[in-house]
Amino acid sequence: MSKVIRNGTIVTADLTYKADVLIENGVITEIGQGLKGGEELDATGCYVMPGGIDPHTHLEMPFMGTYSSDDFESGTRAGLAGGTTMVVDFALPNPGESLLDALKRWDNKSTRANCDYSFHMAVTWWGEQVFDDIKTVIQERGINTFKHFMAYKGALMVNDDELYASFQRLAELGGIAMVHAENGDVVAELSAKLLAQGNTGPEAHAYSRPPQVEGEATNRAIMIADMAGVPLYVVHTSCEDSHEAIRRARMQGKRVWGEPLIQHLTLDESEYFNKDWDHAARRVMSPPFRNKQHQDSLWAGLQSGSLSVVATDHCAFTTEQKRTGVGDFTKIPNGTGGLEDRMPMLWTHGVETGRLTPNEFVAVTSTNIAKILNCYPKKGAVLVGADADLVVWDPEKRKTISADTQQSSIDYNVFEGHEVKGLPRFTLTRGHVAVHDGEIRCQEGHGKFVAREANTTVNKALSTWKELTAPRPVERTGIPATGV
Numbered sequence: 001m002s003k004v005i006r007n008g009t010i011v012t013a014d015l016t017y018k019a020d021v022l023i024e025n026g027v028i029t030e031i032g033q034g035l036k037g038g039e040e041l042d043a044t045g046c047y048v049m050p051g052g053i054d055p056h057t058h059l060e061m062p063f064m065g066t067y068s069s070d071d072f073e074s075g076t077r078a079g080l081a082g083g084t085t086m087v088v089d090f091a092l093p094n095p096g097e098s099l100l101d102a103l104k105r106w107d108n109k110s111t112r113a114n115c116d117y118s119f120h121m122a123v124t125w126w127g128e129q130v131f132d133d134i135k136t137v138i139q140e141r142g143i144n145t146f147k148h149f150m151a152y153k154g155a156l157m158v159n160d161d162e163l164y165a166s167f168q169r170l171a172e173l174g175g176i177a178m179v180h181a182e183n184g185d186v187v188a189e190l191s192a193k194l195l196a197q198g199n200t201g202p203e204a205h206a207y208s209r210p211p212q213v214e215g216e217a218t219n220r221a222i223m224i225a226d227m228a229g230v231p232l233y234v235v236h237t238s239c240e241d242s243h244e245a246i247r248r249a250r251m252q253g254k255r256v257w258g259e260p261l262i263q264h265l266t267l268d269e270s271e272y273f274n275k276d277w278d279h280a281a282r283r284v285m286s287p288p289f290r291n292k293q294h295q296d297s298l299w300a301g302l303q304s305g306s307l308s309v310v311a312t313d314h315c316a317f318t319t320e321q322k323r324t325g326v327g328d329f330t331k332i333p334n335g336t337g338g339l340e341d342r343m344p345m346l347w348t349h350g351v352e353t354g355r356l357t358p359n360e361f362v363a364v365t366s367t368n369i370a371k372i373l374n375c376y377p378k379k380g381a382v383l384v385g386a387d388a389d390l391v392v393w394d395p396e397k398r399k400t401i402s403a404d405t406q407q408s409s410i411d412y413n414v415f416e417g418h419e420v421k422g423l424p425r426f427t428l429t430r431g432h433v434a435v436h437d438g439e440i441r442c443q444e445g446h447g448k449f450v451a452r453e454a455n456t457t458v459n460k461a462l463s464t465w466k467e468l469t470a471p472r473p474v475e476r477t478g479i480p481a482t483g484v
């Protein structure tokens with residue numbers, strides 16, 4: 001049955017106007033005045049926006065001896081409740097495992113998704129197999145983004161030679177490199193020293209990962225990407241040190257994007273000094289929360305365009321899982337939740353405060369990442385022919401965030417007690433109304449994989465420039481004879 005969203009104001013990354021939206025077979029088929037459809041959704045007083053895309057989640061992720069607790073069912077349900085209609089998760093090969101085998105595991109997990117999803121591929125080791133698999137992953141599996149961990153020494157971390165080899169391969173095949181930018185060697189040394197000095201609590205997690213280690217790794221990744229000629233996406237940019245590197249690179253014309261998280265934008269390091277061990281440990285993630293100056297830098301980056309996307313890095317562990325690290329902060333599983341809260345928190349602290357316009361909100365929660373990932377305008381747009389992944393956003397609707405009412409399966413929420421203003425009235429995933437005025441009507445398994453082709457316009461521009469400016473031998477006349 002067709003649906004029509006009536007009486008709303010459409011807000012996209014660049015336009016704001018009043019119109020109705022007709023949806024047939026999960027796709028937007030008409031935008032205009034006075035439209036009629038089988039089912040009518042009243043958007044009076046609301047903004048009709050592209051559904052959010054969260055490009056950074058870890059659902060049912062094997063990590064630090066356990067699995068993150070939200071899976072593709074509860075995670076995507078949480079996303080939809082907060083206006084997010086697509087997630088991009090990271091497929092992680094074990095050391096020595098082929099990328100394609102890892103992808104099979106992620107294919108199996110994702111069958112329960114309530115909304116559309118895609119994958120980034122992680123490069124966690126390097127060898128001939130990975131070199132070969134990258135081609136298959138890009139050309140046959142529709143995945144064009146590859147994440148590299150510069151941290152988690154002895155587990156997921158790759159070294160500079162591996163980064164360079166992988167980045168070169170991606171440049172050749174039209175992929176995009178992603179990095180978790182922290183100097184893993186220094187973090188390992190600092191962690192051991194802190195433990196030896198008796199710093200065993202969750203606050204030591206923050207001491208072991210100061211902004212400098214993130215800034216250094218970001219600069220290094222930018223340099224390696226530039227040498228390899230590949231576009232670079234820096235995940236969870238948390239501080240000025242890293243932002244400064246990204247800002248400078250962009251001003252130099254390099255193709256680099258930065259992704260702050262809603263947690264880093266709205267929560268700060270004081271959380272780690274809470275006397276309650278559980279409170280502090282629940283907020284342990286990498287990079288850790290920073291001080292207010294770093295937060296201001298991230299907001300300024302979103303305002304000025306030097307940072308492009310707001311994500312969550314949703315990787316939710318229960319209190320019981322966090323308690324594995326009692327007595328040794330290095331054993332606290334790293335990760336926090338946020339899928340349900342990203343859009344309302346960003347609206348409340350961004351749009352309601354005047355830091356962001358509604359159009360900028362759409363850009364950083366949906367449209368920019370759809371363009372970077374190469375799934376625009378199927379996703380991230382309110383256009384005829386686009387998927388009807390939409391959120392009807394009520395700017396007057398309020399709630400207090402609480403674990404008691406959340407969709408996530410964990411037993412707490414890092415935003416507990418925060419008041420938000422601006423929430424979905426309806427969330428539609430390919431035309432299906434998954435959230436109806438506060439009621440959750442998800443359909444398990446409704447989500448489909450979104451394939452993304454390589455060689456985006458940015459890849460093409462960069463390779464053209466690199467070819468034009470490549471080192472060439474100077475043609476000379478009168479070369480002196482050798483061996484005289």
Ligand SMILES: NC(=O)NCCC(=O)O
Nearest residue numbers: 180285286313315334335
């Ligand atoms: N961020 C975090 O602490 N956990 C998830 C894995 C990662 O992205 O580093």
Ligand SMILES: [Zn+2]
Nearest residue numbers: 180235236286
């Ligand atoms: Zn990371």
Ligand SMILES: [Zn+2]
Nearest residue numbers: 056057058313
């Ligand atoms: Zn992550």
